[in-house]
Amino acid sequence: MRWKCVANIVRKYATKSNQFHVGIVGAGPAGFYCAQQLIKIIPDCQIDIIEKLPVPFGLVRYGVAPDHPEVKNVINTFTKIALHKNVRFIGNVTLGQDLTLSQLKQSYNAVVLAYGAEEDRKLNIPGENLSNVISASKFVGWYNGLPANKSIHENLNLDVEDAVIVGQGNVALDIARILLTPVDILKKTDITEYSLEALSRSRVKNITLIGRRGPLQVSFTIKEFREILKLHGVSTKFQNGQMNGIDELIGGLQRPRKRLIQLMYDASKNNIDEEKKFNILFLRTPILIEGSEHVKGILLSKNLLEGEKAKITEQKNKLKCDIIFRSIGYRSIQIDPEIPFDKLTSTVPQNTGLYSVGWLSSGPVGVILSTMSQAFQIAELVGKHFNEGLINEPKPGYNNISRLLLKRNVITVDWEGWTRIDKEEITRGMKSNKIREKIVDIDEMVQIGGNI
Ligand code: FAD
């Protein structure tokens, strides 16, 4: 009886799967993990992963800090997924530019949007457009070799001492660590050569990390904070006795926050003074950035906590600084007018036949592991809709897409093309004892990897 049931399911999949085409937009963790699960749930389904850049891996390549190479090991899993006979990587194709959502819907039974959250949130305060006010996403993209951000050093002056980072998440700590780590350590990583050169000339030695709420509400996690504490020649300082009395609250906290706050409290008792300072300042909201052309300082309102919320007071204080990094989170955008984009949450909800995964779906929070779980869940939903016959109308899949791209003269990069780019980067890296030297010019990447 059980065998008969299994045989029926297999037959059902086998007859329909040949026609079942999935188009995934975005080759970051969410896109790859969704593909991995779909292959398991719908054997023989055809999956195309359409990626804007000529290279895959999204924020694993362009976000994860260069001194965290172990995190990038997920690339091995993604490579296995890409090499599956039913998965096709189509690089250098931008949804909203080379293809429209309507064309994808005509071509695929299921369209899965996995294009992440590339924009950054703004403070929306006067002075935010002054030079040397830099968004975290651009700075991170710059040191990681994101083509769109390769030139920001033209407007970035690191020949200064006092820096402010607004936001107390892990991205803020990544930026602080990159600025405070000796270049001799960074030069062994895959950080770009031009940023290494700029960082070697940096004089930044005081960094203040500003949070609008208190110590118990920080967004960063223990591993990343511990890395800051271990930085050679850097002392971590908590200002204005803001950690006083926190020890009495630790007992009532749940792990892992309990361990983090204990570590922060212990660190606040440390009186060692090193040459470089990492200052943590709580309960402050930026209200104005001072300077006429360049940043000269930041005006902050003092806040009170009401429950978990920050409440601005009339009290203010000024902080002198020469550079400001805005690290208050990322944001998704509507890249095609037909995308059912929720403007309030900047996310895309699930629809039958049109799905979203990763940061585009959940908002710009979560690590690779949580992104994986969410992508698996949505793949299950696609499988359910397939199984219920809701999205099984015959579709042309790649045949139609390749015709459309040819018509627009788009040069695509397939997986084989990416491996050529990969090899070239590794070869260039070897010359300076680095893991790789990323190519930061799209035309050059396409020259090497494109189906010309
Ligand atoms: P992304 O990784 O952003 O992938 C989206 C993909 O879509 C990109 O490849 C992009 O090029 C593509 N795309 C965008 N627009 C289009 C378009 N119009 N057409 C086609 N393709 C498009 N997590 C950890 O576990 N460990 C870490 O150390 C870590 N470090 C991080 C550091 C930073 C600075 C940031 C921002 C995040 C970090 N994370 C880390 C979190 C992790 O990167 C995310 O959870 C994960 O990358 C989200 O995956 P995603 O696929 O939704 O988005």
Ligand code: NAP
């Ligand atoms: P995040 O964790 O959401 O932190 C954003 C920070 O900005 C918070 O401190 C937040 O404070 C503050 N903020 C937001 N809006 C603000 C405003 N208008 N004014 C002042 N402050 C404001 O975001 P993130 O640092 O960009 O990280 C994104 C995700 O990637 C996170 O899930 C993170 O863990 C992950 N990541 C992981 C790693 C790693 O594992 N090593 C590295 C980097 C990133 P409030 O709390 O008050 O809103």
